[in-house]
Amino acid sequence: MNDIFSDLTWRGLIHQTTADDQLPAWLNSASRTVYAGFDPTSNSLHVGSLLPLMMLRRFQKSGHRPIAIAGGATGMIGDPSGKSAERNLLSAGQLSENLQGIESQMRRLLDFECGDTSAILVNNNDWMGQFSYVEFLRDVGKNFPVNVMLAKDSIKSRLTSEAGLSYTEFSYMLLQAYDFAHLNREYGCELQIGGSDQWGNVTAGIDLARRMHGVQLYGLTCPLLTKADGAKMGKTESGAIWLSAERTSPYTFYQYWLNIADEDAGKCLRFLTELDPQEIEALDQSRQESPHLRESQKRLAESITLMIHGEPGLAKARQATEIFFGAEIQDLSDGELGQIFSDVPSLTVGFDQLQEPGYSLIDALADSGLCKSKGEGRRTIKEGGAYVNNRRISDLEATLQRSDLASETMIVLRRGKKKYALLRFQ
């Protein structure tokens, strides 16, 4: 039994807890069961879910049993906490599909086959679905004083907002609270963890379990992982960073962490990696003294990519990085290029285009979408911003020929520093 509480404290992962004075000792004295909820609105988790997932992993590694609850029932309703507007409801079919995807991702971080502390993934629709409305009101609803609910920040803020709050959303808290009480009965779960915005829901569950079953449960919230500039972690101009390799390639994923701002790096290392304090402090110092080496970012990217995508994923990300920023691309196979440039737009062109006199570079730039028009393509070449297989081409008349193929059938086109397009000749 590791002293998880002091590790979490050191990492800055504790925002608020219930029973402050007892919790550390309680955690250290026996193996406990803890749970956290996950968003089931998509078939993949994204970077935003990484923090709670890592929390569960830390608990499991220190000898506790993690339960991940993908809120099938609650997901159909939508948590009003921290949301400015009502969210769309999901269909049951979509939901079960999503749960499947999420589970496979969790298996990377949590051990589901290790005896007593095996992780469990549950869907609250399994028990919520049984309830009739009248039963729920009688057994659960009567334990919720409305005046207490109204006092919670998550509700208060929405009441005064223009969007208001539907009755459904208002009831969300009851469902999540009941989850906790239910997990306690079924699995002996005694601790709920979540982001700081979940505090109201967590304490609601603790209150409910005490009223219904007379038991003492615990809650712990983490700070929200946000960037120094206020933006949400895991969002880029081109969308969210997903944990699924199909949605976000290991390369893009790796690059995301590699590009984390200096100010955010320390927090990410503490929150999202399992590096030990000595190493993290050494990285803090390195960041201070020689920021240009960017050792923190490198270590961060490496560590998280390894965890999410495994050795092969990390290797791919590194290979891709080398190629994206490295020298000429040549003597690769279609398979390798396709992997590396999986996020990049591609264009299929007839193989005969490569016959004499060749496929004009200007046309290629325009056709691939790298340039909006041939005029822009022409300009790009003049400016020295056009590359074929990472070799700069400054000849306006340049054409692509068979000898330019980087693999069996592909040529890599690039504009500027990192805008790529893949040409496939068939």
Added chain:
RNA sequence: GGGGGGUUACCGAAGCGGUCAAACGGGACAGACUGUAAAUCUGUUGGCUCAGCCUUCGCAGGUUCGAAUCCUGCACCCCCCA
């Protein structure tokens, strides 16, 4: 209902008969520098069969050798009076 002002390229804004594909600023793109950062500097910023040609200045007509610039009508916006 009456009077006045406006509508210019991605945005803001000059231009008020030819030398206007349209000053200037922002943004965007490219290059140099750099830490795959920030800042900075330089260049580019309608299309094409690109030393040339074609289409653009709210929309439709007209005057003129020639219009973003002048005239007429229409649409939308702003201000003042009722």
